[in-house]
Amino acid sequence: MPRRDLFSPLILLSLLSVFCMVVSITQGSVQLSLGQILDVFQGQGTQLNQILVWELRVPRIMAAFATGGLLAVAGALMQILLRNPLADPYVLGISGGASVAALLAILAGVTGIVLSSAAFFGAALSTILVFGLAQGDGRPSPMRLLLTGVVIASGWGAFITLMLALAPPQKIPGMLFWLMGDLSYAQSPWLAWAALIPVCLVLIPLGRSLNVLACGPLQAAALGLNVKYLERFVFVIASLLTAVAVTTAGSIGFVGLVVPHILRLILGNDQRLILPACALAGGCLVTLADTVARTVIAPEQLPVGVITALLGVPTFLYLLRRGRVA
Amino acid sequence: MTLSVDALVIDIPKRSPEPLTVTMNTGQVWGVLGPNGVGKTTLLHTLAGLKMPRKGRLRLNDADLSSIHRMSLAQQVGIMFQDHQDGFPATVMETALLGRFPHLSPWEMETEQDIKIAQHSIDRLELSSLAGRSVTQLSGGERQRVALASLLTQNPNIWLVDEPTNHLDLHHQVAVMSLLQEKARETKLVVMSLHDVNLAARWCSHVILQYPDRPALVGSAESLLTLENLEPLYQQKLVRGEIEGRLVFMPSI
Numbered sequence A: 001m002p003r004r005d006l007f008s009p010l011i012l013l014s015l016l017s018v019f020c021m022v023v024s025i026t027q028g029s030v031q032l033s034l035g036q037i038l039d040v041f042q043g044q045g046t047q048l049n050q051i052l053v054w055e056l057r058v059p060r061i062m063a064a065f066a067t068g069g070l071l072a073v074a075g076a077l078m079q080i081l082l083r084n085p086l087a088d089p090y091v092l093g094i095s096g097g098a099s100v101a102a103l104l105a106i107l108a109g110v111t112g113i114v115l116s117s118a119a120f121f122g123a124a125l126s127t128i129l130v131f132g133l134a135q136g137d138g139r140p141s142p143m144r145l146l147l148t149g150v151v152i153a154s155g156w157g158a159f160i161t162l163m164l165a166l167a168p169p170q171k172i173p174g175m176l177f178w179l180m181g182d183l184s185y186a187q188s189p190w191l192a193w194a195a196l197i198p199v200c201l202v203l204i205p206l207g208r209s210l211n212v213l214a215c216g217p218l219q220a221a222a223l224g225l226n227v228k229y230l231e232r233f234v235f236v237i238a239s240l241l242t243a244v245a246v247t248t249a250g251s252i253g254f255v256g257l258v259v260p261h262i263l264r265l266i267l268g269n270d271q272r273l274i275l276p277a278c279a280l281a282g283g284c285l286v287t288l289a290d291t292v293a294r295t296v297i298a299p300e301q302l303p304v305g306v307i308t309a310l311l312g313v314p315t316f317l318y319l320l321r322r323g324r325v326a
Numbered sequence B: 001m002t003l004s005v006d007a008l009v010i011d012i013p014k015r016s017p018e019p020l021t022v023t024m025n026t027g028q029v030w031g032v033l034g035p036n037g038v039g040k041t042t043l044l045h046t047l048a049g050l051k052m053p054r055k056g057r058l059r060l061n062d063a064d065l066s067s068i069h070r071m072s073l074a075q076q077v078g079i080m081f082q083d084h085q086d087g088f089p090a091t092v093m094e095t096a097l098l099g100r101f102p103h104l105s106p107w108e109m110e111t112e113q114d115i116k117i118a119q120h121s122i123d124r125l126e127l128s129s130l131a132g133r134s135v136t137q138l139s140g141g142e143r144q145r146v147a148l149a150s151l152l153t154q155n156p157n158i159w160l161v162d163e164p165t166n167h168l169d170l171h172h173q174v175a176v177m178s179l180l181q182e183k184a185r186e187t188k189l190v191v192m193s194l195h196d197v198n199l200a201a202r203w204c205s206h207v208i209l210q211y212p213d214r215p216a217l218v219g220s221a222e223s224l225l226t227l228e229n230l231e232p233l234y235q236q237k238l239v240r241g242e243i244e245g246r247l248v249f250m251p252s253i
Helices: A007-026 A034-041 A047-082 A094-107 A112-135 A142-166 A169-179 A190-213 A217-222 A227-249 A255-267 A271-295 A304-322 B040-047 B070-076 B092-103 B112-124 B140-154 B170-185 B197-203 B227-234
Strands: B002-009 B020-025 B029-033 B055-060 B077-080 B158-162 B189-193 B206-209 B217-220 B238-243 B246-251
Touching (some): A007 A034, A007 A271, A034 A047, A047 A227, A047 A271, A094 A112, A094 A142, A094 A169, A094 A227, A112 A227, A142 A169, A190 A217, A190 A227, A255 A271, A255 A304, B002 B040, B029 B040, B029 B170, B040 B158, B040 B189, B070 B077, B070 B092, B077 B140, B092 B112, B140 B158, B140 B170, B158 B170, B197 B246, B206 B227, B227 B238
Parallel strands (some): B077 B158
Antiparallel strands (some): B002 B020, B002 B055, B206 B217, B238 B246
16 A cells, blocks of 8 residues: 555556557458558548447457456445355346346347447346345345355346246347357447546545455444445445446456456555556456457457456466565 | 544444443543453444434534534544455555545545655554555555554544554554554544553553443553453453552453
């Protein structure tokens, strides 16, 4: 926390983000050179390249980046809230609720905004369910909240399996892609950005309070923090971020769990640094994963969730063995 | 500064503790003694304003404790807990710096001055060589001293300390108790729960003896630390002696 430069890691991550985005723009069914992209950005280049960059690749990359950022920040917040390194939108069943609602919508044959709204509604419903049930008499303990989330998540899991078993065969590929995360339908990245940027701006001044909250509610209260108020706020924000992410790109697992951990292992645990760093690193991970997903066996596409896991698992295990480097 | 409680009944589930009335002033060192489960920790948490009492009033000077804003209360009253939670690994320095939290507005960054204060606390508790280490790698006694370093950094007027000598070796027991006594001499109020009667006899000016079945005894350590009071307190036969002019109690086995 002290004497550590908060800015240089963020500048480094910002540069990395730009790099990931540029690499991602160059890659695809048609490879573009850096020169061609610069031409397009200056309003030149061929008609085809213009369409390729502005209508296909840029919106998708923006969506991928924002989704990754949202999921990573949501995961980091839930870990602080529950004081448990295992918490993330997945484990708590929030993504599960969104998936069930979205699959129902797919089965009903709706697409576009209705499908997105269904996912958002499912995430919100699941959140209220988990926290309502964990409440019991008085304050929910973190452990109780986590267990409730895990149980609800497996309940949603069973629902999903049931729907897949009963669904007409022609709908199954679409459903599976949604379940594993799919950015090819993410036409409007702007909702995700509209959620990500203000939340990051709000969270940075709250970083020190979140550091104290991570020490436990009693210690935080003893140091003068209004714990109840902050916990509710964090909970609402984290749920909202998850709902927006799931609405944008389907349910991409793993980002919310692993990105905050990787960053904590490298950068320590100052939330003023970790939260914005999560937004950037989560964005990088999903952007890269989506680039791989749409190029590795092009023109076929892989689910992006598979790639995030394949990239993230070995990185995480490696860093875990090395311990905190700072 | 005065911390006073009037007919205070602490809230322990499924028990009905006796009401407690006591007035504590800065410059004093209070020891809270009693058997396991009698509510020593609950009393300290109640005094810190972290737990609502079942009945009675708590006052800091003339103000009702519950009417004071959390943040300004944290500038006046600090507490060290018996259990130290480490959800996520933090370094010794980061943990010590937590004590500055009530003194800064939420969006301020710690300045060099804050770091200097935290460093001083770390040095005072003989933790200098561990400053950069993660608290999860420390021993129980070292972890205990880190918690005290946080409290020293917070530097409140009223120190509530739950079993300060837990896990500490003899040297550090003495170091920590003299730190607390020094704080009282700097006109702070120190209230600590203790298991060791002899530490109370040596370091406390006043004691609260919490009995499970009758009203607490409150007063000067000298007058209350007697066999007649302590044997029923612990339900244990004791013997007393004098070593180098100091009163010592031992269980009689």
